[in-house]
Amino acid sequence: MMKLFTRLPASRVTSDEVTKREKWLGYLLGPAGALLLNAVLATYLNVYYTDVLKLTPLWGGVFLTVFPIISKVIDAITNIIMGQIIDRTHSKEGKARPWLLISTFLLPVTGILLFTVPESSDLVKAIWVMISYNLFYSLAYTIFNMSHNLMVPLSTRDTTARGGLSVFNQVTSIMMSGILVALVFPMVIMPAIGVDKAKWITLMSILSILALPLTLLEYFFTKERVTAETEGQKREETVSFGQQLKMIFSDRYMVLIYAYFLIYTVGTVLKNMGLVYYCNYVLGTYNDGITQTLVSVIGGIPMGIGIFTVWPLAKKFGKRNVTMVGFILYAVGSLICWIFPTNMVIVLIGQFIKNIGGLPSAYVFMALFADCLDHLEWKTNMRVDGTAMSIYNIIAVAIVGVMTGVFNWMLAAAGYIAPVMDSAGKTIAAVQPASVTNVITFAFVGLEVFTGIALAVILIFLDVEKHIAKEQAEVKARREA
Numbered sequence: 074m075m076k077l078f079t080r081l082p083a084s085r086v087t088s089d090e091v092t093k094r095e096k097w098l099g100y101l102l103g104p105a106g107a108l109l110l111n112a113v114l115a116t117y118l119n120v121y122y123t124d125v126l127k128l129t130p131l132w133g134g135v136f137l138t139v140f141p142i143i144s145k146v147i148d149a150i151t152n153i154i155m156g157q158i159i160d161r162t163h164s165k166e167g168k169a170r171p172w173l174l175i176s177t178f179l180l181p182v183t184g185i186l187l188f189t190v191p192e193s194s195d196l197v198k199a200i201w202v203m204i205s206y207n208l209f210y211s212l213a214y215t216i217f218n219m220s221h222n223l224m225v226p227l228s229t230r231d232t233t234a235r236g237g238l239s240v241f242n243q244v245t246s247i248m249m250s251g252i253l254v255a256l257v258f259p260m261v262i263m264p265a266i267g268v269d270k271a272k273w274i275t276l277m278s279i280l281s282i283l284a285l286p287l288t289l290l291e292y293f294f295t296k297e298r299v300t301a302e303t304e305g306q307k308r309e310e311t312v313s314f315g316q317q318l319k320m321i322f323s324d325r326y327m328v329l330i331y332a333y334f335l336i337y338t339v340g341t342v343l344k345n346m347g348l349v350y351y352c353n354y355v356l357g358t359y360n361d362g363i364t365q366t367l368v369s370v371i372g373g374i375p376m377g378i379g380i381f382t383v384w385p386l387a388k389k390f391g392k393r394n395v396t397m398v399g400f401i402l403y404a405v406g407s408l409i410c411w412i413f414p415t416n417m418v419i420v421l422i423g424q425f426i427k428n429i430g431g432l433p434s435a436y437v438f439m440a441l442f443a444d445c446l447d448h449l450e451w452k453t454n455m456r457v458d459g460t461a462m463s464i465y466n467i468i469a470v471a472i473v474g475v476m477t478g479v480f481n482w483m484l485a486a487a488g489y490i491a492p493v494m495d496s497a498g499k500t501i502a503a504v505q506p507a508s509v510t511n512v513i514t515f516a517f518v519g520l521e522v523f524t525g526i527a528l529a530v531i532l533i534f535l536d537v538e539k540h541i542a543k544e545q546a547e548v549k550a551r552r553e554a
Contacts, residue, residue, distance in 0.1 A: 078530040081174065095294055100224070100241040103291025106284035107176075109249040110184055114209075115281060117263075119477060123269045123484070126190060126198065127491050134478045136199055138478045144203065145474020148211040149467040155219045156463025157314060167297030168459070169223040175289040176217035183209035184281030188274045215466065225464050226443040227297040238386050240286040240441040247276065247435065253372075257366035259352070267360065267500040268314055268492060275357030291424035299456070302552050317460040319452050326445045326537045327461070333531045334442075335468050337434065338536050340524030342476040347516030355414055355510050355517075359492060359502030363439055366382065367417070371424045378474070379488035383436040391440045395433040402430025404525030406540070423518070438516050442535045451544035454551065484513040 119137075122128045155172070164169040186205040190198055196329050225238050238458050266272035312320075321327045349365065358366025386395050406427025413419040442465070449455050490503035505513075 079539050081164060081171055082273050082293070084166060084170070084296050085293045086423060089298065091231070091238060095240060095296065096177045096241045099294030100238050101245050101456035103289075103294060103388055104221055104242065104245050105249060105286055106244050106280075106287030107180055107221070108282050109253060110180065111214065112246070112249045112254045113258070113277070114184075114187070116349060117258070119481070120348060120349055121273060122202070123489070124491050125270055126202075127486055128202070128512040129477055129481070129489055129491055131195055131199065134482065135189065137481040138485065140199070140203055140206075141474045141477035141481070143223055143474075144210065145470045147207050147472040148474070151215050152219065152463045152470060153314070154467040154468075155215055156459040156461075158459070159215060159219060159223070160317075160457060160459030167227065169220040169227060169301045170295060170297060171220075171294060171302075172216050172443050173220040173224075173288065173295075174292045176213060176220065177285055178215060178283045180209075180288065181327070183280040184284065185215040185274075186235070186268065187296040188277045208394045210231060210470065216469075219459070219462055219466055221291070222465070223458055224291075224295050224297075225439045226446050226458060227299045229298050230294065230447065230549070232440070232444070232509060232541065232545075235443055236353075236384055236387065236437065236440040238393075239438075239443075240313075240436050242439065243436045256366055259349075259360070259369070260362050263361045268494050268508050273486050311548065312455070314460065317457045318398070318464075320455070320457060321449065321464065322451040324445075324449050324452060326448055326535065329531060329535045330442055330445045330537075331464060331468060333535065334438075334465060335472065336524050336527050336531070338469055338472040339476060340521040342473050343480060343516045343520050346477060347513050349361075351414075351517040352511045353502065354505045355514055356417060356420060360500065365416075367421060368424055371428065379478075383432050387437050387440075391538050392433070392437045392444075393532050393535050393538060396437065396441070397529050399433040400529040400532070401526045403434075404522050404529070405431075407518050407525060411514070411522060414514045420518075424445045424461060428519070434528075441535075441537070444541045447541060447545055447548065448537050451548050480516055483516070484509065487512050 086092065086099070088095075120533065122137060131137065159168050159172060162171060164171055183205070187209055190201045190205070225235060225242055228238055229235055245551030262276065266276060326370055348368075351362075352365035352368060353359045355369070383395070405421045406425070406429075410420050413423075446456070446458060449461070487508040488506050489509050492500050492502040492504060495501055
């Protein structure tokens with residue numbers, strides 16, 4: 074990879090310590106474009122497939138059930154490949170940041186292709202959806218997500234500074250999904266575009282193009298200080314992918330953090346899949362502009378509070394401890410919503426409790442993951458960031474594929490009826506049978522009762538913070554020697 078990255082544009086960050094400009098431009102503003110695009114897709118791409126393209130009944134419901142799973146198998150493979158590529162990339166700009174630069178130009182093109190599905194036969198539509206989906210997720214977003222997620226672990230060994238970067242990074246994600254996608258979209262944009270395909274294409278083209286300049290900002294205002302520690306030194310011995318996997322999965326903290334992330338992702342993905350449908354058919358009416366907004370506002374208030382409270386609490390009581398208590402509240406809030414799914418007031422109270430409980434996980438997970446990576450380096454005397462992050466991303470993409478397929482299968486099996494557009498261009502939504510509203514309710518508020526309890530139990534054993542300061546000091550001493 075050396076020849077490919079010999080003349081990369083230099084980072085605008087030169088300080089050995091994390092700077093304010095780096096936080097605000099590299100970790101808050103820079104990722105905003107790609108994360109906004111991904112947040113919109115996570116919430117509305119399936120709606121585009123079911124309500125605009127009307128693909129739910131395609132091939133007896135098989136297509137929307139099987140295609141996401143097949144696509145995520147492909148995505149998982151590309152994540153493995155990308156992880157190996159990153160671990161074998163050596164440049165003055167680091168090993169992950171060069172790929173961040175490449176993703177800058179791939180994201181807008183593939184994002185637009187997702188929505189420009191031609192008006193043709195069902196077979197042509199299916200092929201286009203399959204190819205465009207994998208160009209975006211298995212190629213462009215895999216490259217971005219792998220490199221972007223490694224910025225916090227590779228930025229510094231200072232746990233306080235790294236925790237701050239983790240919070241800044243998550244603030245961006247929450248702003249995109251919790252404010253724009255969850256508030257502006259259901260209140261203003263979705264009622265305006267309805268099921269009009271041309272309007273969808275225009276909107277998503279704008280969002281896709283916006284990702285380009287902002288991702289460039291992330292590239293120029295981030296720095297891999299951990300990678301730079303070995304600059305000019307003899308390269309670490311390259312070990313095989315199988316050996317790296319053995320190193321990772323023989324460490325109990327890495328196994329626990331992956332189990333934690335897997336269970337959390339299962340609940341979160343199904344909840345995200347069910348959000349729009351729940352607000353349209355269970356709690357409110359189709360694109361009424363208020364139901365989803367209210368649910369999202371209640372979710373957004375705790376996230377705003379968390380910016381100022383979570384990290385101080387995590388520093389005082391520990392990232393693990395605060396997150397563990399949070400998940401107990403998370404399960405309680407979800408249970409309240411599940412018992413009274415059609416009562417707006419009670420659902421909003423339950424959502425508030427649940428989102429208070431979810432604050433620690435939202436803000437400090439990547440810092441906790443970085444601690445596990447440092448512990449693994451202390452234990453094995455090697456960094457395998459690319460492979461470790463590829464496993465993290467494989468879990469994410471595999472669960473997204475599986476749970477998307479499961480959710481679409483649940484809708485089809487329950488008898489979901491897609492809305493139609495009348496001659497005046499107005500969207501007409503059907504009344505869904507009870508079987509459909511029941512599966513939608515379980516998806517949005519039911520499953521996370523169980524995942525919240527499971528996560529609290531797992532965190533009891535994830536005490537990596539206990540010795541991390543001592544282990545980091547020993548790693549630094551080895552490097553200096």
